[in-house]
Amino acid sequence: MTPQIMMSERLMKPLRLLEYIHSLEDNQFDLVYPRGVRNLSPVHWTPVTVARRAAAFLVREPNTRVLDIGCGPGKFCIVGALTTGGQFTGVEQRKDLCDLAQTTIHQANIPNAKVFSGNIAEVDFSGFDAFYLFNPFEENLETELRIDDSVHFSINLYSRYTQHVAEQLAMAPLGTRVATYCGVYQEVPMGYECLENSMDSRLKFWEKTKHERMVAKPPEAPVTGSKGRFMSRSFDTDERGDWDGAD
Numbered sequence: 508m509t510p511q512i513m514m515s516e517r518l519m520k521p522l523r524l525l526e527y528i529h530s531l532e533d534n535q536f537d538l539v540y541p542r543g544v545r546n547l548s549p550v551h552w553t554p555v556t557v558a559r560r561a562a563a564f565l566v567r568e569p570n571t572r573v574l575d576i577g578c579g580p581g582k583f584c585i586v587g588a589l590t591t592g593g594q595f596t597g598v599e600q601r602k603d604l605c606d607l608a609q610t611t612i613h614q615a616n617i618p619n620a621k622v623f624s625g626n627i628a629e630v631d632f633s634g635f636d637a638f639y640l641f642n643p644f645e646e647n648l649e650t651e652l653r654i655d656d657s658v659h660f661s662i663n664l665y666s667r668y669t670q671h672v673a674e675q676l677a678m679a680p681l682g683t684r685v686a687t688y689c690g691v692y693q694e695v696p697m698g699y700e701c702l703e704n705s706m707d708s709r710l711k712f713w714e715k716t717k718h719e720r721m722v723a724k725p726p727e728a729p730v731t732g733s734k735g736r737f738m739s740r741s742f743d744t745d746e747r748g749d750w751d752g753a754d
């Protein structure tokens with residue numbers, strides 16, 4: 508999937524995103540993307556209904572700054588920006604997906620959404636108030652779930668990215684909100700309380716309620732489920748990696 512192929516396949520059509528968002532129609536919304544990216548949607552991009560709920564939870568007041576950790580072609584940021592008063596930023600390591608997100612946001616003229624190209628391991632979270640994760644690091648563990656082979660994968664990278672996010676979230680102020688979709692949320696450190704758990708435990712809403720000391724020890728990769736995906740596994744809070752509550 509190269510940027511050239513993506514752009515030449517791309518259908519330039521009027522963007523009726525809000526209409527599709529309000530009717531919760533993923534098939535319609537995803538038409539904004541070229542076929543190759545659209546076909547990835549059922550597995551890799553957040554469903555509109557989930558994005559709306561997560562964005563509504565994360566944006567507590569106008570201009571809340573939300574970071575989508577691994578934003579893909581920007582679907583969560585676009586839905587969030589169009590349905591709340593938050594400021595949505597996505598970071599994406601795959602340049603072609605980042606370019607597509609930027610083009611889509613520009614064409615749809617969405618002033619409160621933007622994305623940038625980069626690796627989460629280089630991102631300082633202090634410029635954001637709330638965070639969204641759709642299981643971004645799982646492809647380091649599951650070959651079947653890789654979008655493509657354009658990036659490096661390893662269990663060590665899984666641990667490194669997960670640890671970076673956990674460390675950054677551990678430094679965030681009380682009241683910081685996080686929404687996780689699928690995965691085993693090892694990125695969420697102790698001190699965050701799960702306020703809502705829905706969609707068969709796939710969608711979780713967290714808020715930082717306590718300052719907890721974090722042990723500097725990288726999380727071990729979780730065991731995958733029988734279908735080779737750990738999105739359906741339901742973990743208790745105590746199983747969230749190796750972070751120690753100190754007390």
Ligand SMILES: C[S@@+](CC[C@H](N)C(=O)[O-])C[C@H]1O[C@@H](n2cnc3c(N)ncnc32)[C@H](O)[C@@H]1O
Pocket residue numbers: 550551552553575576577578579580581582583598599600601604625626627628640641642643644654668
């Ligand atoms: C499951 S997709 C979710 C996309 C988007 N957040 C959504 O909900 O529609 C995970 C995305 O994270 C990106 N990603 C994985 N590891 C990353 C990293 N270390 N830094 C930045 N992006 C990363 C992948 O390229 C992929 O596009």
